[in-house]
Each structure stands twice: as C-alpha cells, then as structure tokens.
Amino acid sequence: METGPTRMTEVSTAPHGYRIVEIPESRKDEFQRVDQLAFAFEPDAATSAQVPLTLDWSRTMAAETEAGTLAAVHASFPFALPVPGAEVPCAGLTWVGARPDHRRRGLLSAMIDTHFERSLGRGEPVSALFAAEPAIYGRFGYGSAADDVRLVIARGAALRDVAGSDDLTVRFEPLDRSVHVPLVQAVHAAAGNGRPGWIRRDTTLLRERQLADPPAWRDGGEPLRVVTVLAGETPRAYALLRRTADGGARSKVLVREVAALDAAAAHRLWSVLLDLDLTATVESGMLAVDDELLHLLVDPRAAVPKLVDNLWVRVLDVPTALAARRYSAPVDVVLDVTDTRLPANAGRWHLTTGGQGSDGAWDARVTSTTDPADVTVDVRELGATYLGGRSFAALARAGLVTEQRAGVLQGISTAFTWPLAPVCSWSF
Numbered sequence: 010m011e012t013g014p015t016r017m018t019e020v021s022t023a024p025h026g027y028r029i030v031e032i033p034e035s036r037k038d039e040f041q042r043v044d045q046l047a048f049a050f051e052p053d054a055a056t057s058a059q060v061p062l063t064l065d066w067s068r069t070m071a072a073e074t075e076a077g078t079l080a081a082v083h084a085s086f087p088f089a090l091p092v093p094g095a096e097v098p099c100a101g102l103t104w105v106g107a108r109p110d111h112r113r114r115g116l117l118s119a120m121i122d123t124h125f126e127r128s129l130g131r132g133e134p135v136s137a138l139f140a141a142e143p144a145i146y147g148r149f150g151y152g153s154a155a156d157d158v159r160l161v162i163a164r165g166a167a168l169r170d171v172a173g174s175d176d177l178t179v180r181f182e183p184l185d186r187s188v189h190v191p192l193v194q195a196v197h198a199a200a201g202n203g204r205p206g207w208i209r210r211d212t213t214l215l216r217e218r219q220l221a222d223p224p225a226w227r228d229g230g231e232p233l234r235v236v237t238v239l240a241g242e243t244p245r246a247y248a249l250l251r252r253t254a255d256g257g258a259r260s261k262v263l264v265r266e267v268a269a270l271d272a273a274a275a276h277r278l279w280s281v282l283l284d285l286d287l288t289a290t291v292e293s294g295m296l297a298v299d300d301e302l303l304h305l306l307v308d309p310r311a312a313v314p315k316l317v318d319n320l321w322v323r324v325l326d327v328p329t330a331l332a333a334r335r336y337s338a339p340v341d342v343v344l345d346v347t348d349t350r351l352p353a354n355a356g357r358w359h360l361t362t363g364g365q366g367s368d369g370a371w372d373a374r375v376t377s378t379t380d381p382a383d384v385t386v387d388v389r390e391l392g393a394t395y396l397g398g399r400s401f402a403a404l405a406r407a408g409l410v411t412e413q414r415a416g417v418l419q420g421i422s423t424a425f426t427w428p429l430a431p432v433c434s435w436s437f
C-alpha cells in the first residue's frame with residue numbers, strides 16, 4: 010500500500026485580513042458566539058446548563074480577524090468510522106459556521122483546507138459530517154454516502170410476528186441519567202455491529218449530550234422518556250421519545266433514537282411505540298433505509314417515508330482509505346481519480362482484492378499505477394461509495410462516474426456495495 014497526500018502540519022493560508030488559529034478552551038465563549046450567530050440560536054440558561062459541550066479542545070479552530078475577533082469556526086471529533094468490514098480513523102467535522110457579516114469571503118474554504126491538513130497529519134484518511142445544507146460540501150469533495158429514512162406511522166400499524174418477542178418485557182420510564190446513559194451506550198454500541206456509518210459515542214460528553222433534555226427542546230411535549238426492552242434484566246433494545254400534548258387522542262410519539270440487538274427486541278419495541286394510548290402517529294427519527302421496521306410492517310403503506318441525506322464522506326487519503334475498508338466480492342480494477350483540492354489523491358490507483366476473511370468479505374491492496382484506467386471517478390463520488398451504500402453503476406447512470414473498460418461496472422459495483430445500508434443514528 011502506498012501513502013497518498015503528503016502529511017502536512019502547518020495550517021493553510023487564510024483570506025487577506027484573517028488568520029487561522031487554534032482555539033483553546035479559554036476562548037470557549039467566543040467560539041460558541043460565532044456558531045450562535047451563524048445558526049441563529051441563543052440558548053437559555055437552563056439549556057446551557059443541561060446540554061454539555063462535547064468539543065475536543067485540541068481539535069477546535071477558527072478564522073480570526075487581525076483585530077482578534079473570531080469570524081468563523083470549526084471543530085472535529087476523533088471517530089472510529091464503521092466502514093464495510095472494518096473501522097477507519099475519521100475526523101467528524103462539526104460546528105462549522107461563519108458569522109453572517111464575514112460570510113462568502115472564503116473563510117469556510119480556508120477552514121476546510123486546514124481541516125484536511127490537520128486530519129491527514131493525525132492519520133485520519135477520511136472525514137465525515139452531517140450537512141446543515143446539502144449544497145455546501147460537494148465542492149470540497151464530500152460525497153453523500155448514506156441516507157436515513159424518517160417514517161410517520163399511524164398508530165396501530167400491525168407488525169409481522171417474530172419468535173421470542175412475547176417473551177421480552179418492557180419498561181416505560183422517565184429519564185434517569187445514572188441508569189439510562191450507560192444502558193443506551195451499551196445497546197447502541199452493540200446494535201451497530203456490521204452496519205457501516207453507525208458511529209459510536211465514545212466520550213462521556215457525547216453520551217450525556219444524546220440524552221440531554223432541557224425544557225427548550227421539548228416543544229410543548231413531555232420530558233424525555235425511555236422505553237427499554239429486556240430479556241430478564243438484560244436490556245436488548247431502547248427508544249428515547251417524548252409524546253406531544255395535542256389532546257383528543259391526537260398526540261404524536263416523537264422518537265429521538267431507537268436501537269435493538271435482534272429482531273425479537275426490535276419487534277417488541279415497535280409493538281409498544283405503535284400502540285401508546287392517546288397517540289395517533291409515531292415519528293420514527295432517523296432509521297437506516299433497510300431498518301427491520303420496514304420489513305416487519307404488515308402494510309408498508311402505513312408508514313409515510315421521508316428520505317434525508319445522512320453522512321457525507323470525504324476520502325482524504327485515497328490509497329489508505331480504500332485499503333482500510335473491505336469488499337463484498339473479489340475485484341481487480343484501476344481507478345482514475347480526480348481531486349482538485351488534494352492533488353496527491355489524483356491519478357490512477359490499482360485496487361485488487363487478496364484474501365477472503367471468515368466473515369466473507371475481501372481485503373484489498375491499493376498501489377499507484379500507470380496502467381490504463383477502468384473507471385474515472387472524482388473523489389466526491391469515491392466518498393459517496395465508501396460506506397457501501399451507493400453503487401458505481403448507479404452513479405455512472407447519473408453521469409458521475411465513467412466506465413473506461415466495458416463491463417467493469419458490474420464487478421466494481423458488487424465489490425463496493427455492502428449487505429447492510431449505512432446510517433448514523435445521531436447527528437453531530
């Protein structure tokens with residue numbers, strides 16, 4: 010395997026009149042202020058007190074004016090990104106914002122260059138994010154790599170039977186952080202086994218943030234409740250939810266997150282969520298597009314789906330990233346990659362699979378080559394395919410990938426896609 014882009018430690022240049030600086034925790038208030046102006050919010054005292062700031066202060070950066078005013082900010086999380094058959098160090102880009110009076114001067118562009126340089130310097134071959142607006146990140150080489158589906162389901166929607174569901178017990182409780190933070194963490198982490206994109210919350214702050222429930226977030230609904238499905242005393246599934254107070258048995262169940270360890274637990278959990286008194290509908294929150302609920306509904310039309318882009322992925326180091334994930338079938342292909350922002354990725358890369366693991370997936374080697382290209386692909390589309398949720402053939406039909414050797418799309422599409430659809434269950 011060869012190394013892609015040169016490892017750089019210095020930060021890139023900023024537009025005239027600005028400099029890119031690291032932000033220590035002592036500048037926390039200034040940092041937060043920029044995002045409040047960018048995202049148009051102002052937390053009240055209770056919200057500030059109850060919602061932990063999850064930032065890693067060794068990974069917070071800003072664009073500062075010559076006078077020392079922060080004009081734009083960003084940060085990243087050090088994630089282990091689940092990818093097909095493996096996990097890859099990943100910089101989870103977050104808190105991106107420019108003050109409205111400093112926008113469209115190139116500050117985001119400069120911060121993205123800084124983010125790429127520093128991520129590569131830390132040995133993170135990919136970056137991932139949730140996009141506030143989908144039009145922002147494609148220009149920087151991020152590809153839309155996963156979707157989630159949000160269902161509105163009528164109360165009482167029937168489910169197909171699952172053996173063992175009736176043997177499980179259910180608790181419906183007010184949120185108790187001392188109990189539910191560790192319970193949610195344990196089930197969430199295990200529920201993602203084998204699913205690309207299912208990023209774990211690996212710090213205490215991220216775990217507590219997921220269960221934060223300040224009154225300002227309730228939108229007239231009740232405080233957060235936790236439904237737990239148990240086998241004996243062992244949790245097998247949970248839902249974080251609140252019900253609205255719409256009166257006349259017209260309330261909604263608003264689900265923040267669900268996770269289940271097996272089909273019986275998923276069945277038991279949804280059986281409860283779909284039959285709560287005084288409610289009329291359930292809003293599922295972010296589910297994988299192949300979530301078990303979609304297969305269990307007797308009448309799929311009982312659920313109205315909304316498809317939303319989920320993780321966006323930027324491949325920062327093509328050979329390292331492609332060799333770090335695994336493949337669904339043997340493949341031997343030359344990719345001609347374009348990458349205007351990180352030119353060391355550009356050129357022809359020979360990807361060839363070697364051994365098949367006990368899980369049935371294939372390892373791969375990636376080397377630079379002068380052999381003729383089989384497929385031409387921009388790094389943005391490479392990011393889109395990275396989690397196994399997009400097909401090269403489908404991207405070629407959209408004119409975004411070009412087949413240079415007839416017939417190669419069949420094999421490369423099969424190799425890059427993955428049996429479980431990628432999704433991240435929480436946004437960061």
Ligand SMILES: CC(C)(COP(=O)(O)OP(=O)(O)OC[C@H]1O[C@@H](n2cnc3c(N)ncnc32)[C@H](O)[C@@H]1OP(=O)(O)O)[C@@H](O)C(=O)NCCC(=O)NCCS
Binds near residue numbers: 081104139140142144
């Ligand atoms: C998105 C945001 C960070 C962009 O910052 P910025 O400093 O104005 O961006 P830049 O000046 O570097 O713009 C770079 C390019 O992206 C484009 N762009 C920036 N924001 C865009 C948006 N929201 N939609 C579409 N294009 C956008 C610019 O037009 C520019 O295009 P060009 O290279 O063709 O000229 C800023 O507008 C902002 O804070 N928005 C509100 C918060 C937000 O959405 N943050 C993103 C969280 S994921």
